[in-house]
Amino acid sequence: MRKLLNVLLFLFIIHAAVAQPVEVDYRKPLNTSISLSANFAEMRSNHFHSGVDLKVGGVVGAKLYAVADGYISRINVSPFGYGKAVYINHPNGETSVYGHLDGFNEKIRKYIEAVQYKLQSFRVDETIDDPDVLPVKKGEVIGFAGNSGSSFGAHLHFEIRKTHNQVPTNVVTRDIIRVMDNVPPNIHSMAVFTLDSTFSITTPRLLKSAKVMKKGDVWVPEGNTTFEVYNPVYFGVYANDYQPNNRSKFGINHMTAYIDSVAFFAYTLDEFTFEETRYINSFIAYEELVKNNRSYVKTFVEDGNRLSVYKNVVNNGLIVLNDTLEHTVRMDLFDDSGNKTVLVFKVKKAKELNPHNNNLFDPEKFRPALWNMHFNCENEGIKVYLSEESLYSNMLFTLDSSAVNTGFYTPVWTIGNFATPLHKHMAISLKPDMPEPLKKRAVIVRINANGKASSVGGTWDEEKNFIMANVAEFGSYSVAVDSIPPTIKLAFKKGADMRVHKSLTVTIADNLSGIDTYNGYIDDEWALFDYDAKTRSLTYRFDAARIKKGQRHRLKVVVEDGCKNSATLDAEFIW
Ligand SMILES: [Zn+2]
Incomplete structure (x- = not known):
C-alpha cells in the first residue's frame, strides 16, 4: 500500500512538473468585420505568404488588439519586410504576430524608442524573454494598422506561429480567423x-x-x-x-x-x-x-x-x-x-520517342552540375561556386560572355540559365579591368532582360583582383562603378516654421548601390527618423521630450550608399 502511494505521489509530481498546455480562446485582432486580402501560403516571389492579410478599409490607424493574454516577446522595426511588427507569446505555446504597423501603443513605443536611441538606429529587432517586461491582456490595444515595411496599402499582416519552432500556421483552416466563403477555386x-x-x-x-x-x-x-x-x-x-x-x-x-x-x-x-x-x-x-x-x-x-x-x-x-x-x-x-x-x-x-532526348552534349558548352554536389567553374575572368543542394535537379551549366559594354568593367557574363531556379546563393567572383582608385566604388551588377543594371553589392579579395558577391539568381552579371552620392531632399523650405506640423520628412535616393546608412541629427543630437524604403522617406516625429519647443533648431541628415559615397544636408527649422 505504501509502495502504491509512493508510485501515485511520484506520478502526481511528474504530472505537475510537465507544464500543461493552456487552452487559449483567440479573439480577432481587429474590431471590424473580417475581410482578407491575402490568405495563408499564397504564392509570392521566392516564398509562401506566412500569414493572412486583413483589410482595414485602406485606412492607416485602425486599432489592433492582442488576440489573447500573453507577453510581448519581440518587437521588430525595419524599412523592409514586416515594417513595424509585434510578437506576443501566449500560454498555449503559440505566438501571434502583427505586421506593417503604423505605430505601437504608448507602452511599447516608449520601450522600443529607448532601444532605438540607445543603439542610434531606426532598424532594431528586440527579443524580450522576460514575460514581466511587457505583459498584455486579451483585447488590449497593442498598436495601429499601417503600411510600414514591404506593404503596398494599409493592412494587417497576422500570423499564429508555434513558439518553439516559429512555424506559422493556417489561421483560416484552424478557424481562428473566420471567413465566410462558398466560392470554389x-x-x-x-x-x-x-x-x-x-x-x-x-x-x-x-x-x-x-x-x-x-x-x-x-x-x-x-x-x-x-x-x-x-x-x-x-x-x-x-x-x-x-x-x-x-x-x-x-x-x-x-x-x-x-x-x-x-x-x-x-x-x-x-x-x-x-x-x-x-x-x-x-x-x-x-x-x-x-x-x-x-x-x-x-x-x-x-x-x-x-x-x-x-x-x-x-x-x-x-x-x-x-x-x-x-x-x-x-x-x-x-x-x-x-x-x-x-x-x-x-x-x-505519343507514338514517337521524345525527339529532344539525346545522349550527346558538347563538353565545351555544358558542364553537368549535380543538385546534391557542390559545383565549381573557373576561368581567368570569373569564378562561380554553388554549394550542395543549391539546385533542385541536375542541370547542364553554361557560361557565356559578351563584349565589355560602356559603363562596365568586365564582359557581361551570362551564368547558367535565368529560367532555372537557385535555392541557395551562388558565389560569383569577377575580375574587372579598372584603375585602382575606382575599385573602392565598384559593385557587381545584375543586368536584366531590358539591359537595366542593379547592384548586388561586392567585396574584394585580398589581392584586389576579384570582386565577389553572393547572388540569388542565375543570369547576366558585370562590374560597374558608383561614384555618385545619394540625394537628400527636404520636404519643407529651409528655415520653415513647423510648429503646426507633427513631423518633418526628407526624401533620400541613390542611383546604383543603394542606401546603406542614414542618420538624422537635431541640434547635434542623434534623432529617430523612420525610414520607409518604398517611399524613400525619412520622417522625424516632433517629440517635446527630446527637443525644446518654440525655438529654432538645426537639422542635419547624413546618408551613405553601398559604395561609401556620402551626402549631407544641413537646414534649420522652427518648432
Ligand atoms: Zn502579409
Whole structure:
C-alpha cells in the first residue's frame, strides 16, 4: 500500500512538473468585420505568404488588439519586410504576430524608442524573454494598422506561429480567423510537361498548356483534347481561389491528383517553416513563372525539393505510360474553407520517342552540375561556386560572355540559365579591368532582360583582383562603378516654421548601390527618423521630450550608399 502511494505521489509530481498546455480562446485582432486580402501560403516571389492579410478599409490607424493574454516577446522595426511588427507569446505555446504597423501603443513605443536611441538606429529587432517586461491582456490595444515595411496599402499582416519552432500556421483552416466563403477555386489554365534527357541530366519542358472551361460539375481543357505526351510526364495547374464580395485573389489550400482514379500526388498548405519557404521555386514550374508569369503548381517533386507540404507522392509525381491507351487525370483543388474544384483531362503516350532526348552534349558548352554536389567553374575572368543542394535537379551549366559594354568593367557574363531556379546563393567572383582608385566604388551588377543594371553589392579579395558577391539568381552579371552620392531632399523650405506640423520628412535616393546608412541629427543630437524604403522617406516625429519647443533648431541628415559615397544636408527649422 505504501509502495502504491509512493508510485501515485511520484506520478502526481511528474504530472505537475510537465507544464500543461493552456487552452487559449483567440479573439480577432481587429474590431471590424473580417475581410482578407491575402490568405495563408499564397504564392509570392521566392516564398509562401506566412500569414493572412486583413483589410482595414485602406485606412492607416485602425486599432489592433492582442488576440489573447500573453507577453510581448519581440518587437521588430525595419524599412523592409514586416515594417513595424509585434510578437506576443501566449500560454498555449503559440505566438501571434502583427505586421506593417503604423505605430505601437504608448507602452511599447516608449520601450522600443529607448532601444532605438540607445543603439542610434531606426532598424532594431528586440527579443524580450522576460514575460514581466511587457505583459498584455486579451483585447488590449497593442498598436495601429499601417503600411510600414514591404506593404503596398494599409493592412494587417497576422500570423499564429508555434513558439518553439516559429512555424506559422493556417489561421483560416484552424478557424481562428473566420471567413465566410462558398466560392470554389477558379482554374486559369493547365499544363503538361515532360523531362527531356541529355546524357543523364533531365530538363523540364512544357509540352502543352491549355485554357480550361467549366463543363457540368468539372473543369476540362478547352476543346477537350487528349494530350499526347512523352514519358515521363507531369502536370501543372494554375489556379486561384476567390471569396464572396472580395476582389482579392487567394491561393489554393490543398490538392490531390489522380491518374485513372489512383492518387499519385497531394499537398496541403497548413504550415511550413521559414527555412523551406524558398522551395516554392520548385513547387511551381519556375520557367513558366519567369517567362510567362504563370504560376503552375506542378505534380513533380524534384530530388532537391525538401518542402514538407507534400503527401503520398508516388514516383516523385512522375507518370510513365506503358501503353498507348487514353488515361484520365483528375485534380481536386480545395480552398481554405473546403470548397472544391475538379479538373479532368485525358492523356496518351505519343507514338514517337521524345525527339529532344539525346545522349550527346558538347563538353565545351555544358558542364553537368549535380543538385546534391557542390559545383565549381573557373576561368581567368570569373569564378562561380554553388554549394550542395543549391539546385533542385541536375542541370547542364553554361557560361557565356559578351563584349565589355560602356559603363562596365568586365564582359557581361551570362551564368547558367535565368529560367532555372537557385535555392541557395551562388558565389560569383569577377575580375574587372579598372584603375585602382575606382575599385573602392565598384559593385557587381545584375543586368536584366531590358539591359537595366542593379547592384548586388561586392567585396574584394585580398589581392584586389576579384570582386565577389553572393547572388540569388542565375543570369547576366558585370562590374560597374558608383561614384555618385545619394540625394537628400527636404520636404519643407529651409528655415520653415513647423510648429503646426507633427513631423518633418526628407526624401533620400541613390542611383546604383543603394542606401546603406542614414542618420538624422537635431541640434547635434542623434534623432529617430523612420525610414520607409518604398517611399524613400525619412520622417522625424516632433517629440517635446527630446527637443525644446518654440525655438529654432538645426537639422542635419547624413546618408551613405553601398559604395561609401556620402551626402549631407544641413537646414534649420522652427518648432
Ligand atoms: Zn502579409
